[in-house]
Amino acid sequence: MTVNARLGEITERIRNRSRDDRNRYLDRMAAAIGEGPRRARLGCANLAHGFAACGPEAKARLAGGGAPNIGVVTAYNDMLSAHRPYERYPALIRAEAERLGATAQVAGGVPAMCDGVTQGEPGMELSLFSRDVIAMATGVALSHTMFDAALMLGICDKIVPGLVIGALAFGHLPTIFVPSGPMPTGLSNGEKNRVRQLYAEGKATRADLLEAESRSYHAAGTCTFYGTANTNQMLMEFMGLHLPGASFVPPDTPLRDALTRAAVARVLAIGPKGESFRPIGEVLDERAFVNGIVGLMATGGSTNLTLHLVAMARAAGLCLTWDDFADLSAITPLLARAYPNGAADVNAFRDAGGVPFVIRELLAEGLLHPDAKIVWGDDIAAQAQTPALDAAGELVFDPVATVSPDETVVRPAARPFQATGGLxxxxxxxxxxxxxxxxxxxxxxxxxxxxxxxxxxxxxxxxxxxxxxxxxxxxxxxxxxxxxxxxxxxxxxxxxxxxxxxxxxxxxxxxxxxxxxxxxxxxxxxxxxxxxxxxxxxxxxxxxxxxxxxxxxxxxxxxxxxxxxxxxxxxxxxxxxxxxxxxxxxxxxxxxxxxxxxxxxxxx
Known part of the structure; x- marks a missing residue:
């Protein structure tokens, strides 16, 4: 598959600009890989502290050192809709790991702010910095060196970038990001915005506004507009850290649980004891970041990612500039319209083909690096699939539809909404x-x-x-x-x-x-x-x-x-x-x- 010449030039420019820092990063990662899992070298008192709360079988596995151990870093809290579904995940992950002969432990938690709660309030002045706090908290969680691989549970605005930055400090660990999915569609974003404007003009009461907002944000899961939270989820698919099509599957459903269990099996398969060792520091190279920026442009994603992607890349020894974003935008067609750059929400985006459809279209145009490493499959073409449950309730991945069922939301590259990207x-x-x-x-x-x-x-x-x-x-x-x-x-x-x-x-x-x-x-x-x-x-x-x-x-x-x-x-x-x-x-x-x-x- 031929890569667009300009895409190749921009990627090479990033590679050359970053060479020294990236080589230093890879050298540190290679040294950590060469040392092997540190758990085996912990002192007896250290190790005993590390598994003191485990059951007898997990203790035996951890003491023996032969079974892999998954570290789970979670942004769970039960106030924020996007993160409430994670309450169930540790037990599900632990059970699946044990079924597969491994162990899993919640290594630590990270804070999760909601910009929706703090908008216009003094607390919003902590929001951006919370990304760096999350990165540091991830580092604290993984610093116990008890783990062979990691699963990251986080969704929203600063949480995913912070988790990525923290995970890259442990780039020798295979790592998969596990989403929780969007809430069901409520009051349309357009109608919500109409009431907001009426309230601003004094033509709607506070009660009217609160009713509209409550009908919009009404259940567990991410907000349904295509803001930073959902842009993060798109990026994790484009950058190869999610299972295919995982981003927008609703929470608390059999398919969502099946995807979470599959993430456990896959992180073991790409772990040091699995068949396809794939540490996150190798997955997130310059090709992955270029693919992510192309995805951002093709879907009209959040402006916040012009900050976060730069910070994430620096954590991997890569240097991105806004000129890279602009140059990639110039060659990337806009293939999706979801609010605020359209009327549809992310559930409609998913139903119209969603991320897998857009990936397939961009690949066919040579606008993605097909050889970029991903956690699932051999290359990014494996991301152009849609998850489903078969008649027996088993997880399967179907090829994405060849035609978008709703071209007001998602279009093929031959008929884009506009010839260039959204930023x-x-x-x-x-x-x-x-x-x-x-x-x-x-x-x-x-x-x-x-x-x-x-x-x-x-x-x-x-x-x-x-x-x-x-x-x-x-x-x-x-x-x-x-x-x-x-x-x-x-x-x-x-x-x-x-x-x-x-x-x-x-x-x-x-x-x-x-x-x-x-x-x-x-x-x-x-x-x-x-x-x-x-x-x-x-x-x-x-x-x-x-x-x-x-x-x-x-x-x-x-x-x-x-x-x-x-x-x-x-x-x-x-x-x-x-x-x-x-x-x-x-x-x-x-x-x-x-x-x-x-x-x-x-x-x-």
Whole structure:
């Protein structure tokens, strides 16, 4: 199968740029593999502590050292819908491992924040940093060195990237990610958004809004829009860390349980005692990351992954830049439309062929590396299958349908929704930013208007409620970057800006913060770097400066005399209020150590 020439060039560019760091990483991993499982070399007291709570049979297996032991890292909690289904997983995994002559232990837990709960609240300022906490917690869990392989139980926005980063620190361990699936379809995303806008205008009550939200988010499983949580699941399939078609199978169903049991068997098969040793550090090479970025572009996924994929790659000794994202977007057709870049939810996306269909189409176009390693099968072609249960209740994988049953949701590469991907890089005298262009109507992808400058999303909402946001304007919300306050999502801006746009005003958003995986119909240049707190150009903007956001040519500029712009001083913000409360004081070290957005906004 021939790989697209440009795809090959971009991959080679990443490989060359990363060579020294990647070789050092692979050398460390090879040394760990050469040492073999450390459990066999633990002192007797150490080992006894490691299996003290096990039953007699598991103790005997662990003491003998001949049976493999699976470490389970879980993001279970029973408050968050996406992670509640994991409550049942440890017992299921343990039973299946024992049936197969192995053992399994929950190595540790990691925190799981929900951006849906913290949107617009101070707690959102911990959200991005929770990714690095999760990575470190994964490291703590696996540091007991009791394990031959690992299973990662996590779904949402920062959880999967954090688990990947942590797992890559133990790159010698074969590792599979085990999803829990989406909740059933409730109130449509479009109707939910309509009520949100009515509430923003004062035309719906709080009771009306809560009813709509409760009908949308109503059961166990991930939220059904195609935001960061579900983009993570797509990525795990494209990057070869999920079983085929596993992402969007509903929770608490026989098929979901069968996939979880199959993950146990497979992680043993690719373990050091299995027939096909495949450590995660080898699976996640430059080909896997390119495949993941192509998947992101082809499905119009979350803008947050322009941060997370960079941070994940760095953990594997690989260097990605936003130019790589832009260049891959330029050659990748958009094959899916799921909310917010369409009306469908992820259940409809799955039913229209979902990830396996998109993988098959991209492979046929030479837009994926077919030889990339995966945890299931010999190459990524094995991911173009759909899981099912046969008449006897056994797990089988069927070839994906040759025709999408709903081309309003998923299309073949011959008839894409658009010729290029869903995300764009913007550059200019304001810095570098990204935009989710696939969610923006073509006629709104170029906005030139005076700036209205704000220091928080609360200021924007107050101005909206006071009726001050008249005419065409670009809302500039600054001092929202990782160093300033942890780079919160500004998703609460979507309803008021959407209302103004629907009234006929030309509006856009420019910010050094995030806008979430649900970045919607209002053009938004986000993740702007350098950030205002680092003296970035956004700190020099003033009310009335004319800003041009052009997602067609990839430009983001203030239209001002260059000499005046060069000498204009940067504004300084008082960020003391962002340093304390809801645990923010615990993250001062993260704010000081964090790198810029384009380098993954990582503190590790």
């Amino acid at each position: 764009e890089l913007l550059t200019g005298n304001l810095g570098r930013a990204v935009i989710k262009s696939s969610a923006v109507a073509p006629e709104r992808r170029v906005i030139e208007a005076p700036a209205r400058v704000f220091a928080s999303q609360d200021e924007v909402q107050r101005a909206f409620k006071a009726g001050e946001l008249t005419g065409d304007f670009v809302a500039v919300v600054r001092f929202q970057g990782p160093r300033a306050n942890g780079m919160p999502e500004l998703h609460k801006l979507t309803p008021p800006l959407g209302v103004l746009q629907d009234r006929g005003q030309k509006v856009a958003l420019v910010t050094d913060g995030r806008m979430s995986g649900a970045s919607g119909k209002v053009p938004a240049a986000i993740h702007l770097t350098p950030e205002a707190a680092d003296g970035g150009p956004i700190a020099r903007l003033r009310d009335g400066d004319v800003v041009r956001l052009d997602a067609v040519t990839g430009r983001l500029e203030v239209l001002i005399d260059p000499a005046e712009w060069a000498t204009r001083p940067a504004a300084v913000a008082d960020l003391q209020a962002n340093q304390w409360g809801v645990g923010r004081e615990l993250f001062a070290t993260f704010r000081r150590a964090v790198g810029p957005a384009e380098q993954g906004a990582s503190s590790l």
